[in-house]
Amino acid sequence: MSALEVRDLSKRFPVGGALRRSHVHAVEDVSFELRPGTITALVGESGSGKSTVARLLARLYDPTSGAVLFGGDDVARARRRRDVLRYRSQVQIIFQDPFGSLNPVKTIRHHVERPLRIHRIVPREQVEERAHELLRAVGLVPPEEVAAKYPHELSGGQRQRVAIARALAVEPKIVLADEPISMLDVSIRIGILNLMLKLKAERGIAFLYVTHDLASARYVADEILVMYAGQIVERGPVEQVLAEPLHPYTRLLLAAVPDPARKAGRIEPRKGLASAAVDPPEGCRFVGRCPIAIDVCSRVTPPLVEAKPGQAARCHVTAPST
Amino acid sequence: MTALVEEPVAVRTTGAALLELRELVVEYGSGPRRVRAVDGVDLEIRAGEILGLAGESGCGKTTVANAAMQILRPPARLVSGSVRFRGDDLVGKSAEELRRFRWRNVSMVFQSAMNALNPVMRVGDQFVDAMRAHERIDRRRALRRAGELLELVGIDRRRLRAYPHELSGGMRQRVIIAMALSLNPELLILDEPTTALDVVVQREILQQVEALKRDFGFAVLFITHDLSLLLEFTDRIAIMYAGEIVEEAPAERLAATAQHPYTQGLLQSFPPLHGPRSRMTGIPGSPPDLRDPPSGCRFHPRCPHCVPERAGLYLRQTAERPVLREVAPGHRVACHLVEEGLA
Numbered sequence: 301m302s303a304l305e306v307r308d309l310s311k312r313f314p315v316g317g318a319l320r321r322s323h324v325h326a327v328e329d330v331s332f333e334l335r336p337g338t339i340t341a342l343v344g345e346s347g348s349g350k351s352t353v354a355r356l357l358a359r360l361y362d363p364t365s366g367a368v369l370f371g372g373d374d375v376a377r378a379r380r381r382r383d384v385l386r387y388r389s390q391v392q393i394i395f396q397d398p399f400g401s402l403n404p405v406k407t408i409r410h411h412v413e414r415p416l417r418i419h420r421i422v423p424r425e426q427v428e429e430r431a432h433e434l435l436r437a438v439g440l441v442p443p444e445e446v447a448a449k450y451p452h453e454l455s456g457g458q459r460q461r462v463a464i465a466r467a468l469a470v471e472p473k474i475v476l477a478d479e480p481i482s483m484l485d486v487s488i489r490i491g492i493l494n495l496m497l498k499l500k501a502e503r504g505i506a507f508l509y510v511t512h513d514l515a516s517a518r519y520v521a522d523e524i525l526v527m528y529a530g531q532i533v534e535r536g537p538v539e540q541v542l543a544e545p546l547h548p549y550t551r552l553l554l555a556a557v558p559d560p561a562r563k564a565g566r567i568e569p570r571k572g573l574a575s576a577a578v579d580p581p582e583g584c585r586f587v588g589r590c591p592i593a594i595d596v597c598s599r600v601t602p603p604l605v606e607a608k609p610g611q612a613a614r615c616h617v618t619a620p621s622t
Numbered sequence: 623m624t625a626l627v628e629e630p631v632a633v634r635t636t637g638a639a640l641l642e643l644r645e646l647v648v649e650y651g652s653g654p655r656r657v658r659a660v661d662g663v664d665l666e667i668r669a670g671e672i673l674g675l676a677g678e679s680g681c682g683k684t685t686v687a688n689a690a691m692q693i694l695r696p697p698a699r700l701v702s703g704s705v706r707f708r709g710d711d712l713v714g715k716s717a718e719e720l721r722r723f724r725w726r727n728v729s730m731v732f733q734s735a736m737n738a739l740n741p742v743m744r745v746g747d748q749f750v751d752a753m754r755a756h757e758r759i760d761r762r763r764a765l766r767r768a769g770e771l772l773e774l775v776g777i778d779r780r781r782l783r784a785y786p787h788e789l790s791g792g793m794r795q796r797v798i799i800a801m802a803l804s805l806n807p808e809l810l811i812l813d814e815p816t817t818a819l820d821v822v823v824q825r826e827i828l829q830q831v832e833a834l835k836r837d838f839g840f841a842v843l844f845i846t847h848d849l850s851l852l853l854e855f856t857d858r859i860a861i862m863y864a865g866e867i868v869e870e871a872p873a874e875r876l877a878a879t880a881q882h883p884y885t886q887g888l889l890q891s892f893p894p895l896h897g898p899r900s901r902m903t904g905i906p907g908s909p910p911d912l913r914d915p916p917s918g919c920r921f922h923p924r925c926p927h928c929v930p931e932r933a934g935l936y937l938r939q940t941a942e943r944p945v946l947r948e949v950a951p952g953h954r955v956a957c958h959l960v961e962e963g964l965a
Contacts (some may be wrong), residue, residue, distance in 0.1 A: 345820040455908035456679075485678040486847055486891050490904030493893075512820050519893035519902070542895065556821040557895055558850040 302333035303473050303506040304357070304391070309366035309376075311352055315578065322579045326352045328530040330366070334474055334506040339496060341509045341517035341538060343553070344527035353527070354478045354510050358393040359384065389419045392467035396479040398459035402451040408435070408462050409447035415469040434465040438495060457488035464495065468503075475499075478510045493520045514557050518542050526550050529585040532604060536611030546613035549586050584616065592617050639666040639706075640809055640841050641690060641728070646703035648685050648694060657912045659685045659698070661865040664946070667809060672835065672842040674852030674873065676888070677862035678909050683845045686862070687811050690843070691730050692720050707809075725756050729802040733814035736794035739786040745772075745797055746782030753804050771800035775830050792823035799831065803838070810835075811843045816851075828855050850892045853877045858952070861885050864910050864920040867946065871953040881955045884921050919944050919958060927959050935962060 309330045312323040326349045334340055344350045355361050357368060359375070368376040375387045395401045402411055412431040416422060422430045435443035438461040451459055460480060467475055477496065481489040497520060499505050511517055517524055517538060524541050526534040526549065534547040545551050583598040584590070590597065596616050606612040607619035648660040660682040667673045677683045688694050690705055692712050705712045707727060712720065724730075732738065740748055749768035753759055759767075769779035775796040786794055795815065802810055812831070816824035832855060835842060844856055852859050853873055860870040861884065869882040880886050887905035907924040910916050918940040922928045928939045935958060944956040 345822060457908055485909065486849065487678060487887055487905035488908060490891050490893070490902050491906075494901070494904075514821075515893045515895050518895060519899065539899070552822060554895065556825040558821075558825075558848065558854045559895060 301336065303336050303370075304334040305369040306333065306353075306357070307331050307367045307369065309353070309356060309368065310364045311349075311356055311361060312364045324578050325530045325580055327356065327363075330527075330530075330532055332525055332532065332535065334508055336473065336506050337500055337504040338523065339500055339507040339509055339521045340523045340525065341511060341521035342525045342527060343511055343514060343517050345512060345553075348527040349530040350510050350512075350527050351478055354393060354476045354508060357474075357476055357508065358391065359387065360393075385419075389470045390472050391474040391476065392470065392472040393476040393478060394460070394463050394467055394480050396483055398456055398463050398483070399451060401463055402459060404451055406450070407447065408440075408449050408451070408454070411462060411466050412447070412469055415466060419470050421470060430469075434468055435462075437468065437499075438462075438465045439491070440465065455488075456484050457491060460484060460492055461495070464492075464499075468499070471503075472505065474506045474508070476508045476510070479512070480509075481516065482511070482513065489516070490519075496520055514542065514553060526553070529580070531585065531614060533586065533615070534611075534613040535604070536608070540608075540611055544608075544611075546607055546611060546618045547586075547615050548590050548592055548618070550613075552589070584614070638668055640669045640708065641665075641667045641843075642704075642706040642709075643686070643690060644704045644706070646686065646689055646705070647701040648682070648689055648698055649701050651697045655913065658701075658915075659865055659912060660689065663703075663862075663865075663867055665860060665867065667841050667843055669808065670835075670839050670841055671858060672832075672844055672856040674856035674859040675843060675845045675862060676847065676849045676852050676859060678847055680909060680912065681862045682865045682912075683862050684813055687730065687813050687843065687845055690811065691724060691728060693724075693730075722756070725752070725802075725805045725807065727807055728809040728811060729805070729807045730811040730813065731795075731798050731802050731815050733817055735798040735815070736791050738798065739794055741786050743785075744782065745784050745786065745789070749782070749801055749804060752801055756805055767804065768800070771804055772797070774803075774834060775800045776826065792819050792827065795819060796827060796830070799827070803834065803840075806838065807840055809841045809843065811845070813845045814847070815844075817846065817848075824851075849888050861888070864915055865912060866920065866956065868921065868957070869953075869955045870946070871950075875950070875953055879953075881949060881953075881960050882921075882957050883925050883927055883959070887924075887926075916940075918942055919956075927964070935959070935964070 309327060311327040312325055315322050315324055330353060342350045342353060356363050363376050367374045370387060378384055378387060409431060412434055413427050416427050416430055431447060432443035435446055440446040440458060440461050481492050484492065493516060496507055500507060509517065509521055521538045524535065524538040525532050526547065528549045534541060534545065534550045541550065542554065545554060582601055584602050587593050587597045594617060602614040602616045603621055604612045604614050605619040605621045613619040643663055643665040646660055646663040650657045650659055663686055675683050675686065685698065689700060692705065694700055700713065712723065746765055746768055750761055750764040753764045765782065769782055772779050772781060777793055777796055816827055844852065846852060856873050859873050859876050860867050863884050869880065869885045880889055890902055891904045893902060905924055910920060916923050922939045928936060930936050938958045944958050946954040946956045947961060948954050949960060
C-alpha cells in the first residue's frame with residue numbers, strides 16, 4: 301500500500317529567449333512511491349532536481365508530464381479548489397529556512413492554530429488545546445510559554461520544530477521535508493531527525509526527506525533515491541545502497557563525504573562540468589565524469605534496472621539490461 | 623600522532639608560532655546591550671600547519687578570524703589582548719602597516735567570497751588589481767602568475783578572460799582561493815570556505831588546498847561548523863563555545879579521546895556512514911544568548927554531567943568559570959569534570 305505514487309514525472313523549465321529556446325530537464329521520468337510509516341531519502345548535489353521533485357509533489361509547480369497518484373486520483377492535474385485543498389491537507393511541506401517560513405509579526409500560537417481553523421480539524425473550542433498538544437509532540441515545552449513567543453525569540457532548531465508542528469496540525473499522511481536540517485546548528489540536527497523517526501513510528505507518516513547529506517539519510521531513512529541531473533540513477537534500501545552502491549555517481553557521493561575514519565579518502569577531481577541538463581543529448585548524463593564508462597554510455601540512455609533484489613540503477617556497466 | 627611527542631609544550635610560548643592570539647577579548651556594541659563575542663581566547667598557529675577552529679553559529683569563530691586580520695569594524699571592538707604575527711604585535715599598527723601585512727603575510731577567504739568578485743570585471747583583471755595593490759609587478763607578469771595559480775586550483779587558465787557569472791559557484795570560490803595565494807602568504811585563513819557548496823565540490827577544493835599547502839608551505843586557519851571536515855583535513859583542532867575555547871588537541875587525538883562534554887556531543891552529532899545504525903542524541907538545548915551568558919561554565923545548562931545531585935561539583939559548574947588546562951601534551955580542556963578527574 302503506497303501513500304503516494306509518482307509515475308514518470310517530468311518537469312522542464314524554459315531558458316533563453318524566444319529564438320534560442322532551450323529547456324532545463326530539471327526532473328525527468330522520475331517514478332517512486334512513498335509508503336506509510338516509511339522515510340524515503342532523496343539525495344543528490346545542488347542542481348540535481350531533488351528540490352524540484354518535492355515542490356512538484358507539494359503542487360507548487362505543475363509537472364510537464366507524468367502523474368502523482370494519491371488515493372487513486374492523479375493530483376498533479378487537479379484543478380478544482382476542493383480537490384487541491386483536500387490534497388494539501390494530506391500532504392505538507394517543510395522548508396530549509398525555518399525563519400523564512402514563519403511570519404515574524406505573528407506569535408507561534410497563530411502559526412499552529414491557523415491550519416487547525418482553516419481546515420476545521422477540531423471544533424473551535426478545542427483549537428487551543430490541540431495547538432498545545434502539537435507543540436508538545438514536537439518537543440516545545442511548556443507549550444503555553446512557547447505559544448506566546450514570536451519567531452525571533454526562538455532558536456533555529458525551535459523554529460524548525462514550529463514548522464513541523466504546523467505541518468502536523470492538519471494530520472497529514474505525507475510530509476515532504478526539503479533539507480530541513482541543513483541550516484541548523486550541528487548539535488541540534490540529530491534532534492530534528494529523531495523527531496522525524498518518532499512521528500513516522502507514532503503517526504505512520506510517509507516522509508520524503510530531501511537532502512545532500514548521505515550520513516543523515518542513512519541515519520533516518522528506510523529507502524533511498526539518488527538523483528543526478530534530473531534522473532533517479534539509483535534506488536533501494538538505504539543501508540544496502542550505501543554499503544554496496546551500484547551507480548558510479550553514488551560511489552562518488554559516498555567518497556566525498558567527510559569521514560574521519562578514513563583519513564586517506566580521496567576523490568578524482570572532475571573532468572567534465574556540473575550536471576545541469578540543458579537539452580541533454582541521448583546517453584548517460586554522468587558519462588563525462590564517469591570512471592568506468594564504456595562506448596555505449598554516450599549513445600544510449602541507460603534505463604533503471606533492478607540488478608539486485610530491491611536495488612536498481614541506471615548504469616550500462618553495473619546494472620546492464622539483459 | 624607523532625607530533626604529540628615531538629613538540630613539547632614549551633614551543634607554544636616561544637617564537638615558533640606564526641600567529642599568536644593572547645587573551646583576546648572582542649565586544650560588539652556598548653553599554654547594557656553589549657555582547658562579548660570573544661572572551662579571553664588564546665590560540666596559536668604554527669608555520670606550515672592546518673589548524674581547525676570549530677563551533678556553532680554565533681560562537682565567535684569568525685570574530686576571532688577578523689581580529690587576527692585586524693579587520694574588526696564597529697560595532698565590534700578589540701577590548702584587550704594581543705595579536706602577534708612572528709612576534710610582532712599588530713594591535714595599534716597604522717592602517718598603512720596593516721595594509722601591507724594583509725595579503726602579503728596573511729590572506730583570508732570568506733564564506734560567501736565567491737560573491738565578492740566584481741561582476742563587471744574579467745577574472746584576470748581582478749588578479750592584476752589585487753597583486754598590483756601590494757607589489758610592483760607589470761601586467762603581463764601578473765597575468766602569467768594568475769594563470770599558473772588558476773591551474774593550481776584546477777581551472778583552465780583561459781578562464782582569466784571570463785566574467786564571474788560565467789563560472790559556477792565552486793569555480794568562483796577556487797578563483798578566490800587562487801587570488802588569496804597570489805602574494806604567497808604565510809597564513810591562509812579560510813572562513814567556512816565551502817559551506818555554500820555541495821559535498822563533491824567541497825572535497826575537490828579542500829584536497830587542492832591541502833596539496834597547495836604541501837607545495838608552498840603556508841599555514842592554514844580553517845574555520846567551520848563542520849567538525850567531521852576538520853577531523854579529516856586538519857592537524858590540530860580548537861573547539862569554541864560561546865566565545866571561549868573549550869578544548870584543543872591534535873585532530874586524531876580529539877577524534878579518539880575528546881574530553882569536553884561539548885566536543886563529545888559534537889562528535890555524537892554526526893551519524894556514521896558505516897557500522898551499525900544506532901540512535902544518537904546530539905546535544906540537548908541550544909547555544910546561549912551571549913548578551914546574557916550562563917554563569918560558571920557556559921556549557922552547564924546543556925551539559926549531561928551537570929546535575930544538582932552532585933552538589934559540590936554542581937556549585938563549581940554553575941558558579942566558577944573553568945580554565946583551559948593541559949591534560950596531555952598539546953591537549954587542553956576547560957572543564958570542571960576533567961579537573962576533578964571525573965571525565
